[in-house]
Amino acid sequence: MSRASLARPLLLAVLMAGATGFAGAAPSAAGAAPAAAKSLADLTRALQPQPGFIDVWRDVDKGRVLLAVGALEQPFMLVSSLPYALGSNDVGLDRGQAGEMRMVHFERHGARLFLVQDNTNYTAVSQDRDERAAVRESFSNSVLWAGEILASDNDRYLVDFSSFLLADHHGIAGSLARTRQGTYAVDPARSAVLAAEAKAFPDNVELEALLTFAGPGQGEYVRQVAADPASLSMRQRISMVRLPRLEAAGGWHPRPYHPYSGGFDSSYFDYATPMSDSIDVHWQVRHRLEKTDPSATVSTVKKPIVYYVDRGAPEPIRSALIAGASWWASAFEKAGFKDAYRVELLPEGVDAQDIRYNVISWVHRATRGWSYGNALTDPRTGQILRGAVTLGSQRVRQDILIAESLLAPYGKNAPADKHQLAEEMALARVRQLAAHEVGHTLGFAHNFAASRMGNGSVMDYPHPILALNDKGEVDLSNAYGVGVGPWDDYIVNYIYGDFGGGQQEQAALAKLRAAARAAGLLYSSDQDDRAPGASHPDGLLWDFGPDTLKTWDQLGAVRQRALQTFSTAVLPDARQIGELEARLVPVYLLQRYQGEAVARLIGGGDFDYTSAGDVRAGAGRAGIRSTPADVQRQAINRLTDSLRAEYLTLPPNVLDVLTPPAAGYARNREYFATKMGSVFDALSIAETGAAQSTGFLLDPGRINRVAWQHARDSKQPGVQELLSVLLQKTWKRAPVPAALTGGEAVQLAADWVVVDSLLNLLDGGQLHPQVAAEVREAVRELAQWLQKNPAQGVAAGSRRQAAELIMAYLTDPRSVKLRPLPVVPPGAPI
Template identity: 25%
Template sequence: MPKLYQAISLALLVALTQTSCSSSKPATQESTASTSRSKAASGTDIKSYSDVITKSAVTDEGVFTIHKVGDKFYYEIPDSLLQRDFLWISRFANLPSGLGGGYVNAGSSVNEQMVEWQKFENKIVLKTKSYNAYAADSLPISLSVRANNYQPTIYAFDIAALSKDSSGYVIDVTKFLTSDVKAFSGLDADMRKEYKVSKLDDSRSFIHSAKSFPLNIEVKQDFTYDAAEPPSNSATGSISLMMNQSMVLLPKTPMQPRINDYRVGYFNINQYDYGSEALKADQKSYIRRWKLVPKDIEAYKRGELVEPVNPIVYYLDPATPEKLRPYIKEGVEQWQEAFETAGFKNAIIAKDPPSAEEDPDFSPEDVRYSVIRYVASTTRNAMGPSVSDPRSGEIIESDIIWYHNHLRSYRNRYLLETGAANPAARTLDTPIEDLGEMMKEVITHEVGHALGLPHNMKASSAYPTDSLRSGEFTQKYGIAATIMDYARYNYVAQPGDKDIRFVRQLGPYDHYVINWGYRYLPEANSAEAEVPTLDKWIEAKANDPMYRFGSGSGGYDPESQTEGIGADVIKASTYGLKNLKQVAPKLYDWTAAQTNDYDDLEELYGELLGVWSRYIGHVVTNVGGVREERMKPSQQGYIFTAVPAKEQTTSLDWLLKNAFSSPEWLHQSKISRNIHHANYVESVRNLQERHLNSLLSPDRMARLMENEVNDVNYNALDMVRQLQRGIWSEVYSGSKVDIYRRNLQKAYLDRMDYLLNQKQPTRNSRYGTPVELNQSDIRSIVRGELVQLQKQLKSARNRYANDLTRYHVDDAIVRIDNILNPTNS
């Protein structure tokens, strides 16, 4: 063999040997990155660093280095941060009045998603990432999970240059940050349709600022859209808003999660584990909570109160009125009591906003700061949203939102619900101390949401109703077992009751739930290892109603409904109506007589009707009601138990007397004749019809029919007969039918027509109770009872001398004919 060929053969052999050896080992990250950068450098469009990042560049170093060169913005992305998990939060920084109907404000989050930056050939790609489905990388099925959960690409960037030391990539983000990227936009599809948005106007859109910090990037974009019907400033034909984009680097190792238990109330995140041995994708649910770790773990183990390494800190919005700041701080820090039960001191702190000298970078939109936002809006509400790591449930930031007009709602409710027994409430000029106490408790409630706690509507039924008339009891325990219930005021207390607490406060459940979710368990090295201890804590309190949880969803559990207090809803609503009947005649004197104006009187009277309606609605839930007790198979008893028959019949009798009789006490001439020319009768009709339709809803009747197999001696036919006889009682007594009752009886026939003749989907219920009307007893019951009613009406019509009553009866007879024979109508 010639020497030249021998040399070539030897070189090929060495090359093949090296290739074979290297392929038997995984390439190191550094060698892969080096190769990647070498390939990138060979791209024809990639320039030298100095050609892109010129001497005129304004540079801001942080998680990514940001360069501003002229009117262009560049990100310099370290190679080490490719394929790292980031959380991207899009918020409104500024927005026009009325956008979103008043419930959207500066600081509102419009989207949060996990993203990662990847390199593909000569591009850097920004992709969304999800942890909804996962499997450990060591398992073969992880390949299928990735293949069947391929995530969208949000944007692809050309690599403009390599970093000076070739340790990263420079990309131009100008077009990206000035484009209408749907994943980060403040205008969702519904808004675009409502306001007839045609496009983003590039000439009036720009990057306001871009700042980089050690763990996050904050960008503000000023966008103007062409819109034919904007929510305000309609003459401009446009919508301008400022968006804040926060990109937060998540820790490499997620916080150890805590497994959710539906018997305790926490917001949660859900994941499907395809690596499970359960012969299916096993759903894992983890609670959302802040990461609190004791500074001194040994002292914590000894039972001493220990400060956390990183406490939860809330800053007040610089826009907050000075006189309200102390109450807001107290509302935040009131949770320190509950965290002490979990072994932490100073776990949650409220601070004034820093001055420009103290922190020049402070911004309420910056995801590093949790802020109590004070919003200049006529909306009457408050909210407690938070942002969490979707991998573990760790809450990393939250903004409590307080709308300026919200205290007016509390002033009004305070007057209406407690005014009979509480002299301090009988005025429009509520003392600032009382308003401050209300605000403090609302802030505490909203911070509770931001700590991971949902509403617990079951808690208000934990206390015996008459205990709410005890000063000693209410001062110690409040009016519900948790601040997370919608139990705002003590409307049960009566005139003459002494030393009553009228406003809600933290309760025993709050201490229990914070301990359950936040107590640090140093011996447990996995989420699964914590479960025996967590179960033990729940079962220790299982028979005490003060520690029960119920979301209030479903509308079927009378012990778990909004705005109720006390264990006995009939007794509580009776007390509430008794108080309301004392407030109604005084309303004029407490408002218009003091202000020489009818605006407050009109507003409060409308709300008084709403309060009356709420008390009625609480009792409605007893009829066809099912009590839910959250438990596991290891516990004794049933989860669902129907309300006893006697309690259901008593409830319907109460409704016939208090909801469906003529409510003459509500008709205050000095009110109705000064606020509207003709609206009172229609308002009453509307409210009565609402509760009547609720009683005669398919889902409630389905639950009543279920009683037949649950040994409850009260079914749908019993309810309809009792209701029909009560609503049409004049037919049996021969008495005159007044205008309220005529309206109610017509509403009854309309509802029966609906139940008998309307086409319904198979699952006809807002609450999900399944019922197929055509194949259920509902239509049989409706038809049979209408036939009986028509007979009674025909028999009774000649007994009426009053023309209007007789005409009404004749009309009802014809209406029933048309309902029973719709093809003839």
């Protein structure tokens, strides 16, 4: 029997026997209950009762909440959230945001009741009490709160829980400190328990407080969003939740995690495993979904998964959210679950923060930012207790901006349907985004390789699919896919499909994995794909198409066309003319993500997420497969071409319309930087474009891999070849054509970025010594070439000073203050 099939029944047996199996539970304290002047009934007679999982009494007049705790030592879940928040994407305290889910229990010590957080990271899943105790005693629990027992009655203990509610359990002060907004702390005089909001239900308790944080009020982000940045008032919700039931045999059960499942995992260290097994135990994160007829191929379910859309989302966005989030229903149907998943508008009057509801929140912030989905889980099994989706409302406006910048729909002779196309593209993105973030709360991870299959998965980050039509015009009519893809069908079936249990289940899952690989379903996720120097050539954010180089060329043609047609027609009549600069950003940097994809081919190598068993069975591959040498050389040429003036120079039709922001407006982070006062800076934009490319090309991890691949296979390009091509395309290139407006100045701007990038690469200390020696020799050779080829005119000074800078750095790095590379305006999220 496999480790997975052994662990599950043992885990359930321990839990069903009344032990948590985790290290948090402590023995009851000895001693009699303290004498109370009044009974529990006496103290609560005049208060508003809320019977439930834990009985609650509202004391509205005194602004406090009383709890009657009856089940000591019994674990339950506790989580914070923010019904009212800060509104800053940069600080990250969003409306509806869920916090860390903790397993806790109450225990009594003398005259006080303690709330203790169990240490769920370390456990012994064993029927041996002493074995469990040994782990429990080895790792620290955490006492979160203690309060005086006001009265006791029939093994129930009455406490005033207000002091817990008035403390910062969501980590608000920590978030403010991490984002350099200053040191904030709860001001008790301006904070209050919202007793009237307290609610108790059979399986959960919902408690809320108004917290006011006092601080310096000097941080950029708090000054941007707060009414008074020295006084930040938010609401904190505390949800206390009964642990889910666990069946000893049959029914829903935890599913062992597999790295090719496409899902998230919930893990802990189990010190009761056999010596030959790993103590690191992982379960698939998933909702409880049970067929009413387990023997049927397709069956209705005991309790469907329902998501509710925030009533604050306006139309037509509201309908788009419901439609997109509903895409998952087809995948559940294919996995054998009939009417098992649906999306509805949150009923009027329902508390969106009530942990019983899976909610898609439409959240406003001062600036655009990321959306996300949180799956709140039972740490013992990975069962999802609640899905909480946060969608930033300004994302849709970025898509409108991109579409309008490409279509120029506001010209006098522009077809009327162009503006409609821009709105349709934005709504298509909203539908895809809703499906994506809900997917996370269903237990699904990112798959950044799915774009190789077209609309392969909503769990990828999609770039709008752009092309030129037969008339040479930008076409975005099919910018985003519709519905879930083949990878999504696979992960729903793998994570939720009902395959029985034990060896039967494991065999069925292995068969699914083999079939998915045979169908060419690639998988690559966050840890291997987000870094600028990542190596997997298929794990790409914001790309599209099966061929990276072909898509680069396709987007290059779209970019060129969009720049040629860029005019005031990209801007609605009511907008101030200075906003043209902001609309230029996504056009000029249109290939930014595909440029990263091209860079992945250089020193690139793909690999599988798999297990040793799948490799031995031929259902997975071990090792790394390098990108072919000819593809790497094509990629080097494409990326270095983006450092040439022919690519970086703006045409006159763009330069002639760009105007400084009007009175009452200012540039912000969405604009290119300028060193020319209030006017547009064509040199800064070229430097930014060059920094975008050199940042990918000269990433130290990539350079190290190029050196190793060449050392292992001399047919692969090496560091010397890569740097030779880079310098031939920039400093050593032929004269810039005179027809390019300001072309020579733009090329010099890019050349300086190349030198600064090379010196920063050497100065970063992340290259292997022998690789750094290769780079240093290439830089020295450049300095010598510049000295021997002094040039004429404006280029002469740059060549002389670049050579002097390089030699000074190589002689004594500490004597040179290196310039930081230009800051690239934000692109993601789109």
